[in-house]
Amino acid sequence: MVGGVTVAAGETRDLSIRASQSFSGADVSIPARVIRAAKAGPVVLLTGAVHGDELNGTGIIRDLLLHPPFELTAGTLVMAPVVNLLGFDRQSRYLPDRRDLNRSFPGSAEGSLTRRYAHAVFHQLVAPCDLIIDLHTGGGRRTNFPNVRANMADPEIAELARAFGSEIIFDHAGGSGTLRRTASERGIPTILLEGGEVLKVEPSIVEVGVRGVTNVLASLDMIAADPAEPLFRAEVDRSMWIRSDAGGMLRFHAGPGDLVAEGQPLASVSTLLGSLCGEVLAPAAGLVMGATTLPSVKPGDPILHLGMTREDDASIRWALDHIPEDSLYARLRRAFAESIVIEPPGSAADPA
Numbered sequence: 582m583v584g585g586v587t588v589a590a591g592e593t594r595d596l597s598i599r600a601s602q603s604f605s606g607a608d609v610s611i612p613a614r615v616i617r618a619a620k621a622g623p624v625v626l627l628t629g630a631v632h633g634d635e636l637n638g639t640g641i642i643r644d645l646l647l648h649p650p651f652e653l654t655a656g657t658l659v660m661a662p663v664v665n666l667l668g669f670d671r672q673s674r675y676l677p678d679r680r681d682l683n684r685s686f687p688g689s690a691e692g693s694l695t696r697r698y699a700h701a702v703f704h705q706l707v708a709p710c711d712l713i714i715d716l717h718t719g720g721g722r723r724t725n726f727p728n729v730r731a732n733m734a735d736p737e738i739a740e741l742a743r744a745f746g747s748e749i750i751f752d753h754a755g756g757s758g759t760l761r762r763t764a765s766e767r768g769i770p771t772i773l774l775e776g777g778e779v780l781k782v783e784p785s786i787v788e789v790g791v792r793g794v795t796n797v798l799a800s801l802d803m804i805a806a807d808p809a810e811p812l813f814r815a816e817v818d819r820s821m822w823i824r825s826d827a828g829g830m831l832r833f834h835a836g837p838g839d840l841v842a843e844g845q846p847l848a849s850v851s852t853l854l855g856s857l858c859g860e861v862l863a864p865a866a867g868l869v870m871g872a873t874t875l876p877s878v879k880p881g882d883p884i885l886h887l888g889m890t891r892e893d894d895a896s897i898r899w900a901l902d903h904i905p906e907d908s909l910y911a912r913l914r915r916a917f918a919e920s921i922v923i924e925p926p927g928s929a930a931d932p933a
């Protein structure tokens with residue numbers, strides 16, 4: 582029973598889960614499609630736009646709804662393309678009371694607007710499910726190279742994360758009050774996809790999401806499909822934002838999806854007239870998992886998000902050196918490079 586509605590075996594139903602009300606008293610109801618196969622199996626929930634401006638998840642679910650690449654043979658698939666409707670309507674990460682839904686779970690029936698909204702989502706949509714894939718993007722003015730975030734200390738969650746088949750898994754329990762951590766702590770293994778940036782539906786991120794969901798459903802024997810293997814598997818257990826010391830115009834020498842060595846130039850900062858005024862070197866080896874989308878920085882502004890891997894970098898380097906040009910990973914790197922321009926270091930103009 583999802584959203585107070587029982588869906589019979591073999592039935593597909595669209596639900597409307599009441600989560601709040603508008604100023605005018607109209608119901609604010611979350612749309613969700615429930616597809617239940619004839620054969621019993623797990624109940625898998627896909628959630629998009631828990632942050633109301635993170636639309637790649639909404640795009641991933643739209644693709645699954647319009648062009649389902651599989652037929653469900655067992656279990657139940659629940660798809661909620663926009664969880665945070667009040668944020669979505671305002672193109673905002675937050676609810677109208679400026680609180681973060683993804684820090685407010687499991688919520689409460691009597692708290693603030695956001696806590697009540699979280700309570701409705703948690704009890705009607707989340708609690709009836711067995712496994713969750715929560716779809717997110719980078720925050721405002723940042724982009725994330727696709728990575729799965731999961732608490733790898735939990736064997737069930739680790740299995741789910743590996744089944745998704747992302748090249749990069751970020752081992753992290755998740756912040757307090759997040760959907761992922763709260764559901765996981767209540768026995769509903771949850772993983773999160775971070776990919777791309779806000780207010781966009783990016784084709785390569787949609788492809789990552791559809792491939793990952795297909796892989797998970799195949800691993801649970803809910804569909805008949807051969808899982809697509811990632812080109813390599815790297816687990817990141819620490820990460821840091823590399824920040825600028827100087828203000829000015831930014832030029833990248835490495836981009837999302839790249840493996841960088843300690844001391845490698847990552848970015849340069851130039852004055853508005855092109856003179857070099859700062860160089861940013863990698864403080865450690867790692868995989869670039871995210872980047873600012875702004876072309877200029879102030880001192881302290883983040884430039885690149887670097888993840889340190891558990892694996893031997895040599896094996897990742899070998900895989901990256903042999904990636905087929907038409908692979909999804911290669912296309913993802915090109916898609917990011919098209920929007921930020923990655924060039925070799927040392928190409929700043931000399932002062933006139």
Ligand SMILES: [Zn+2]
Nearest residue numbers: 632635717718
């Ligand atoms: Zn998010």
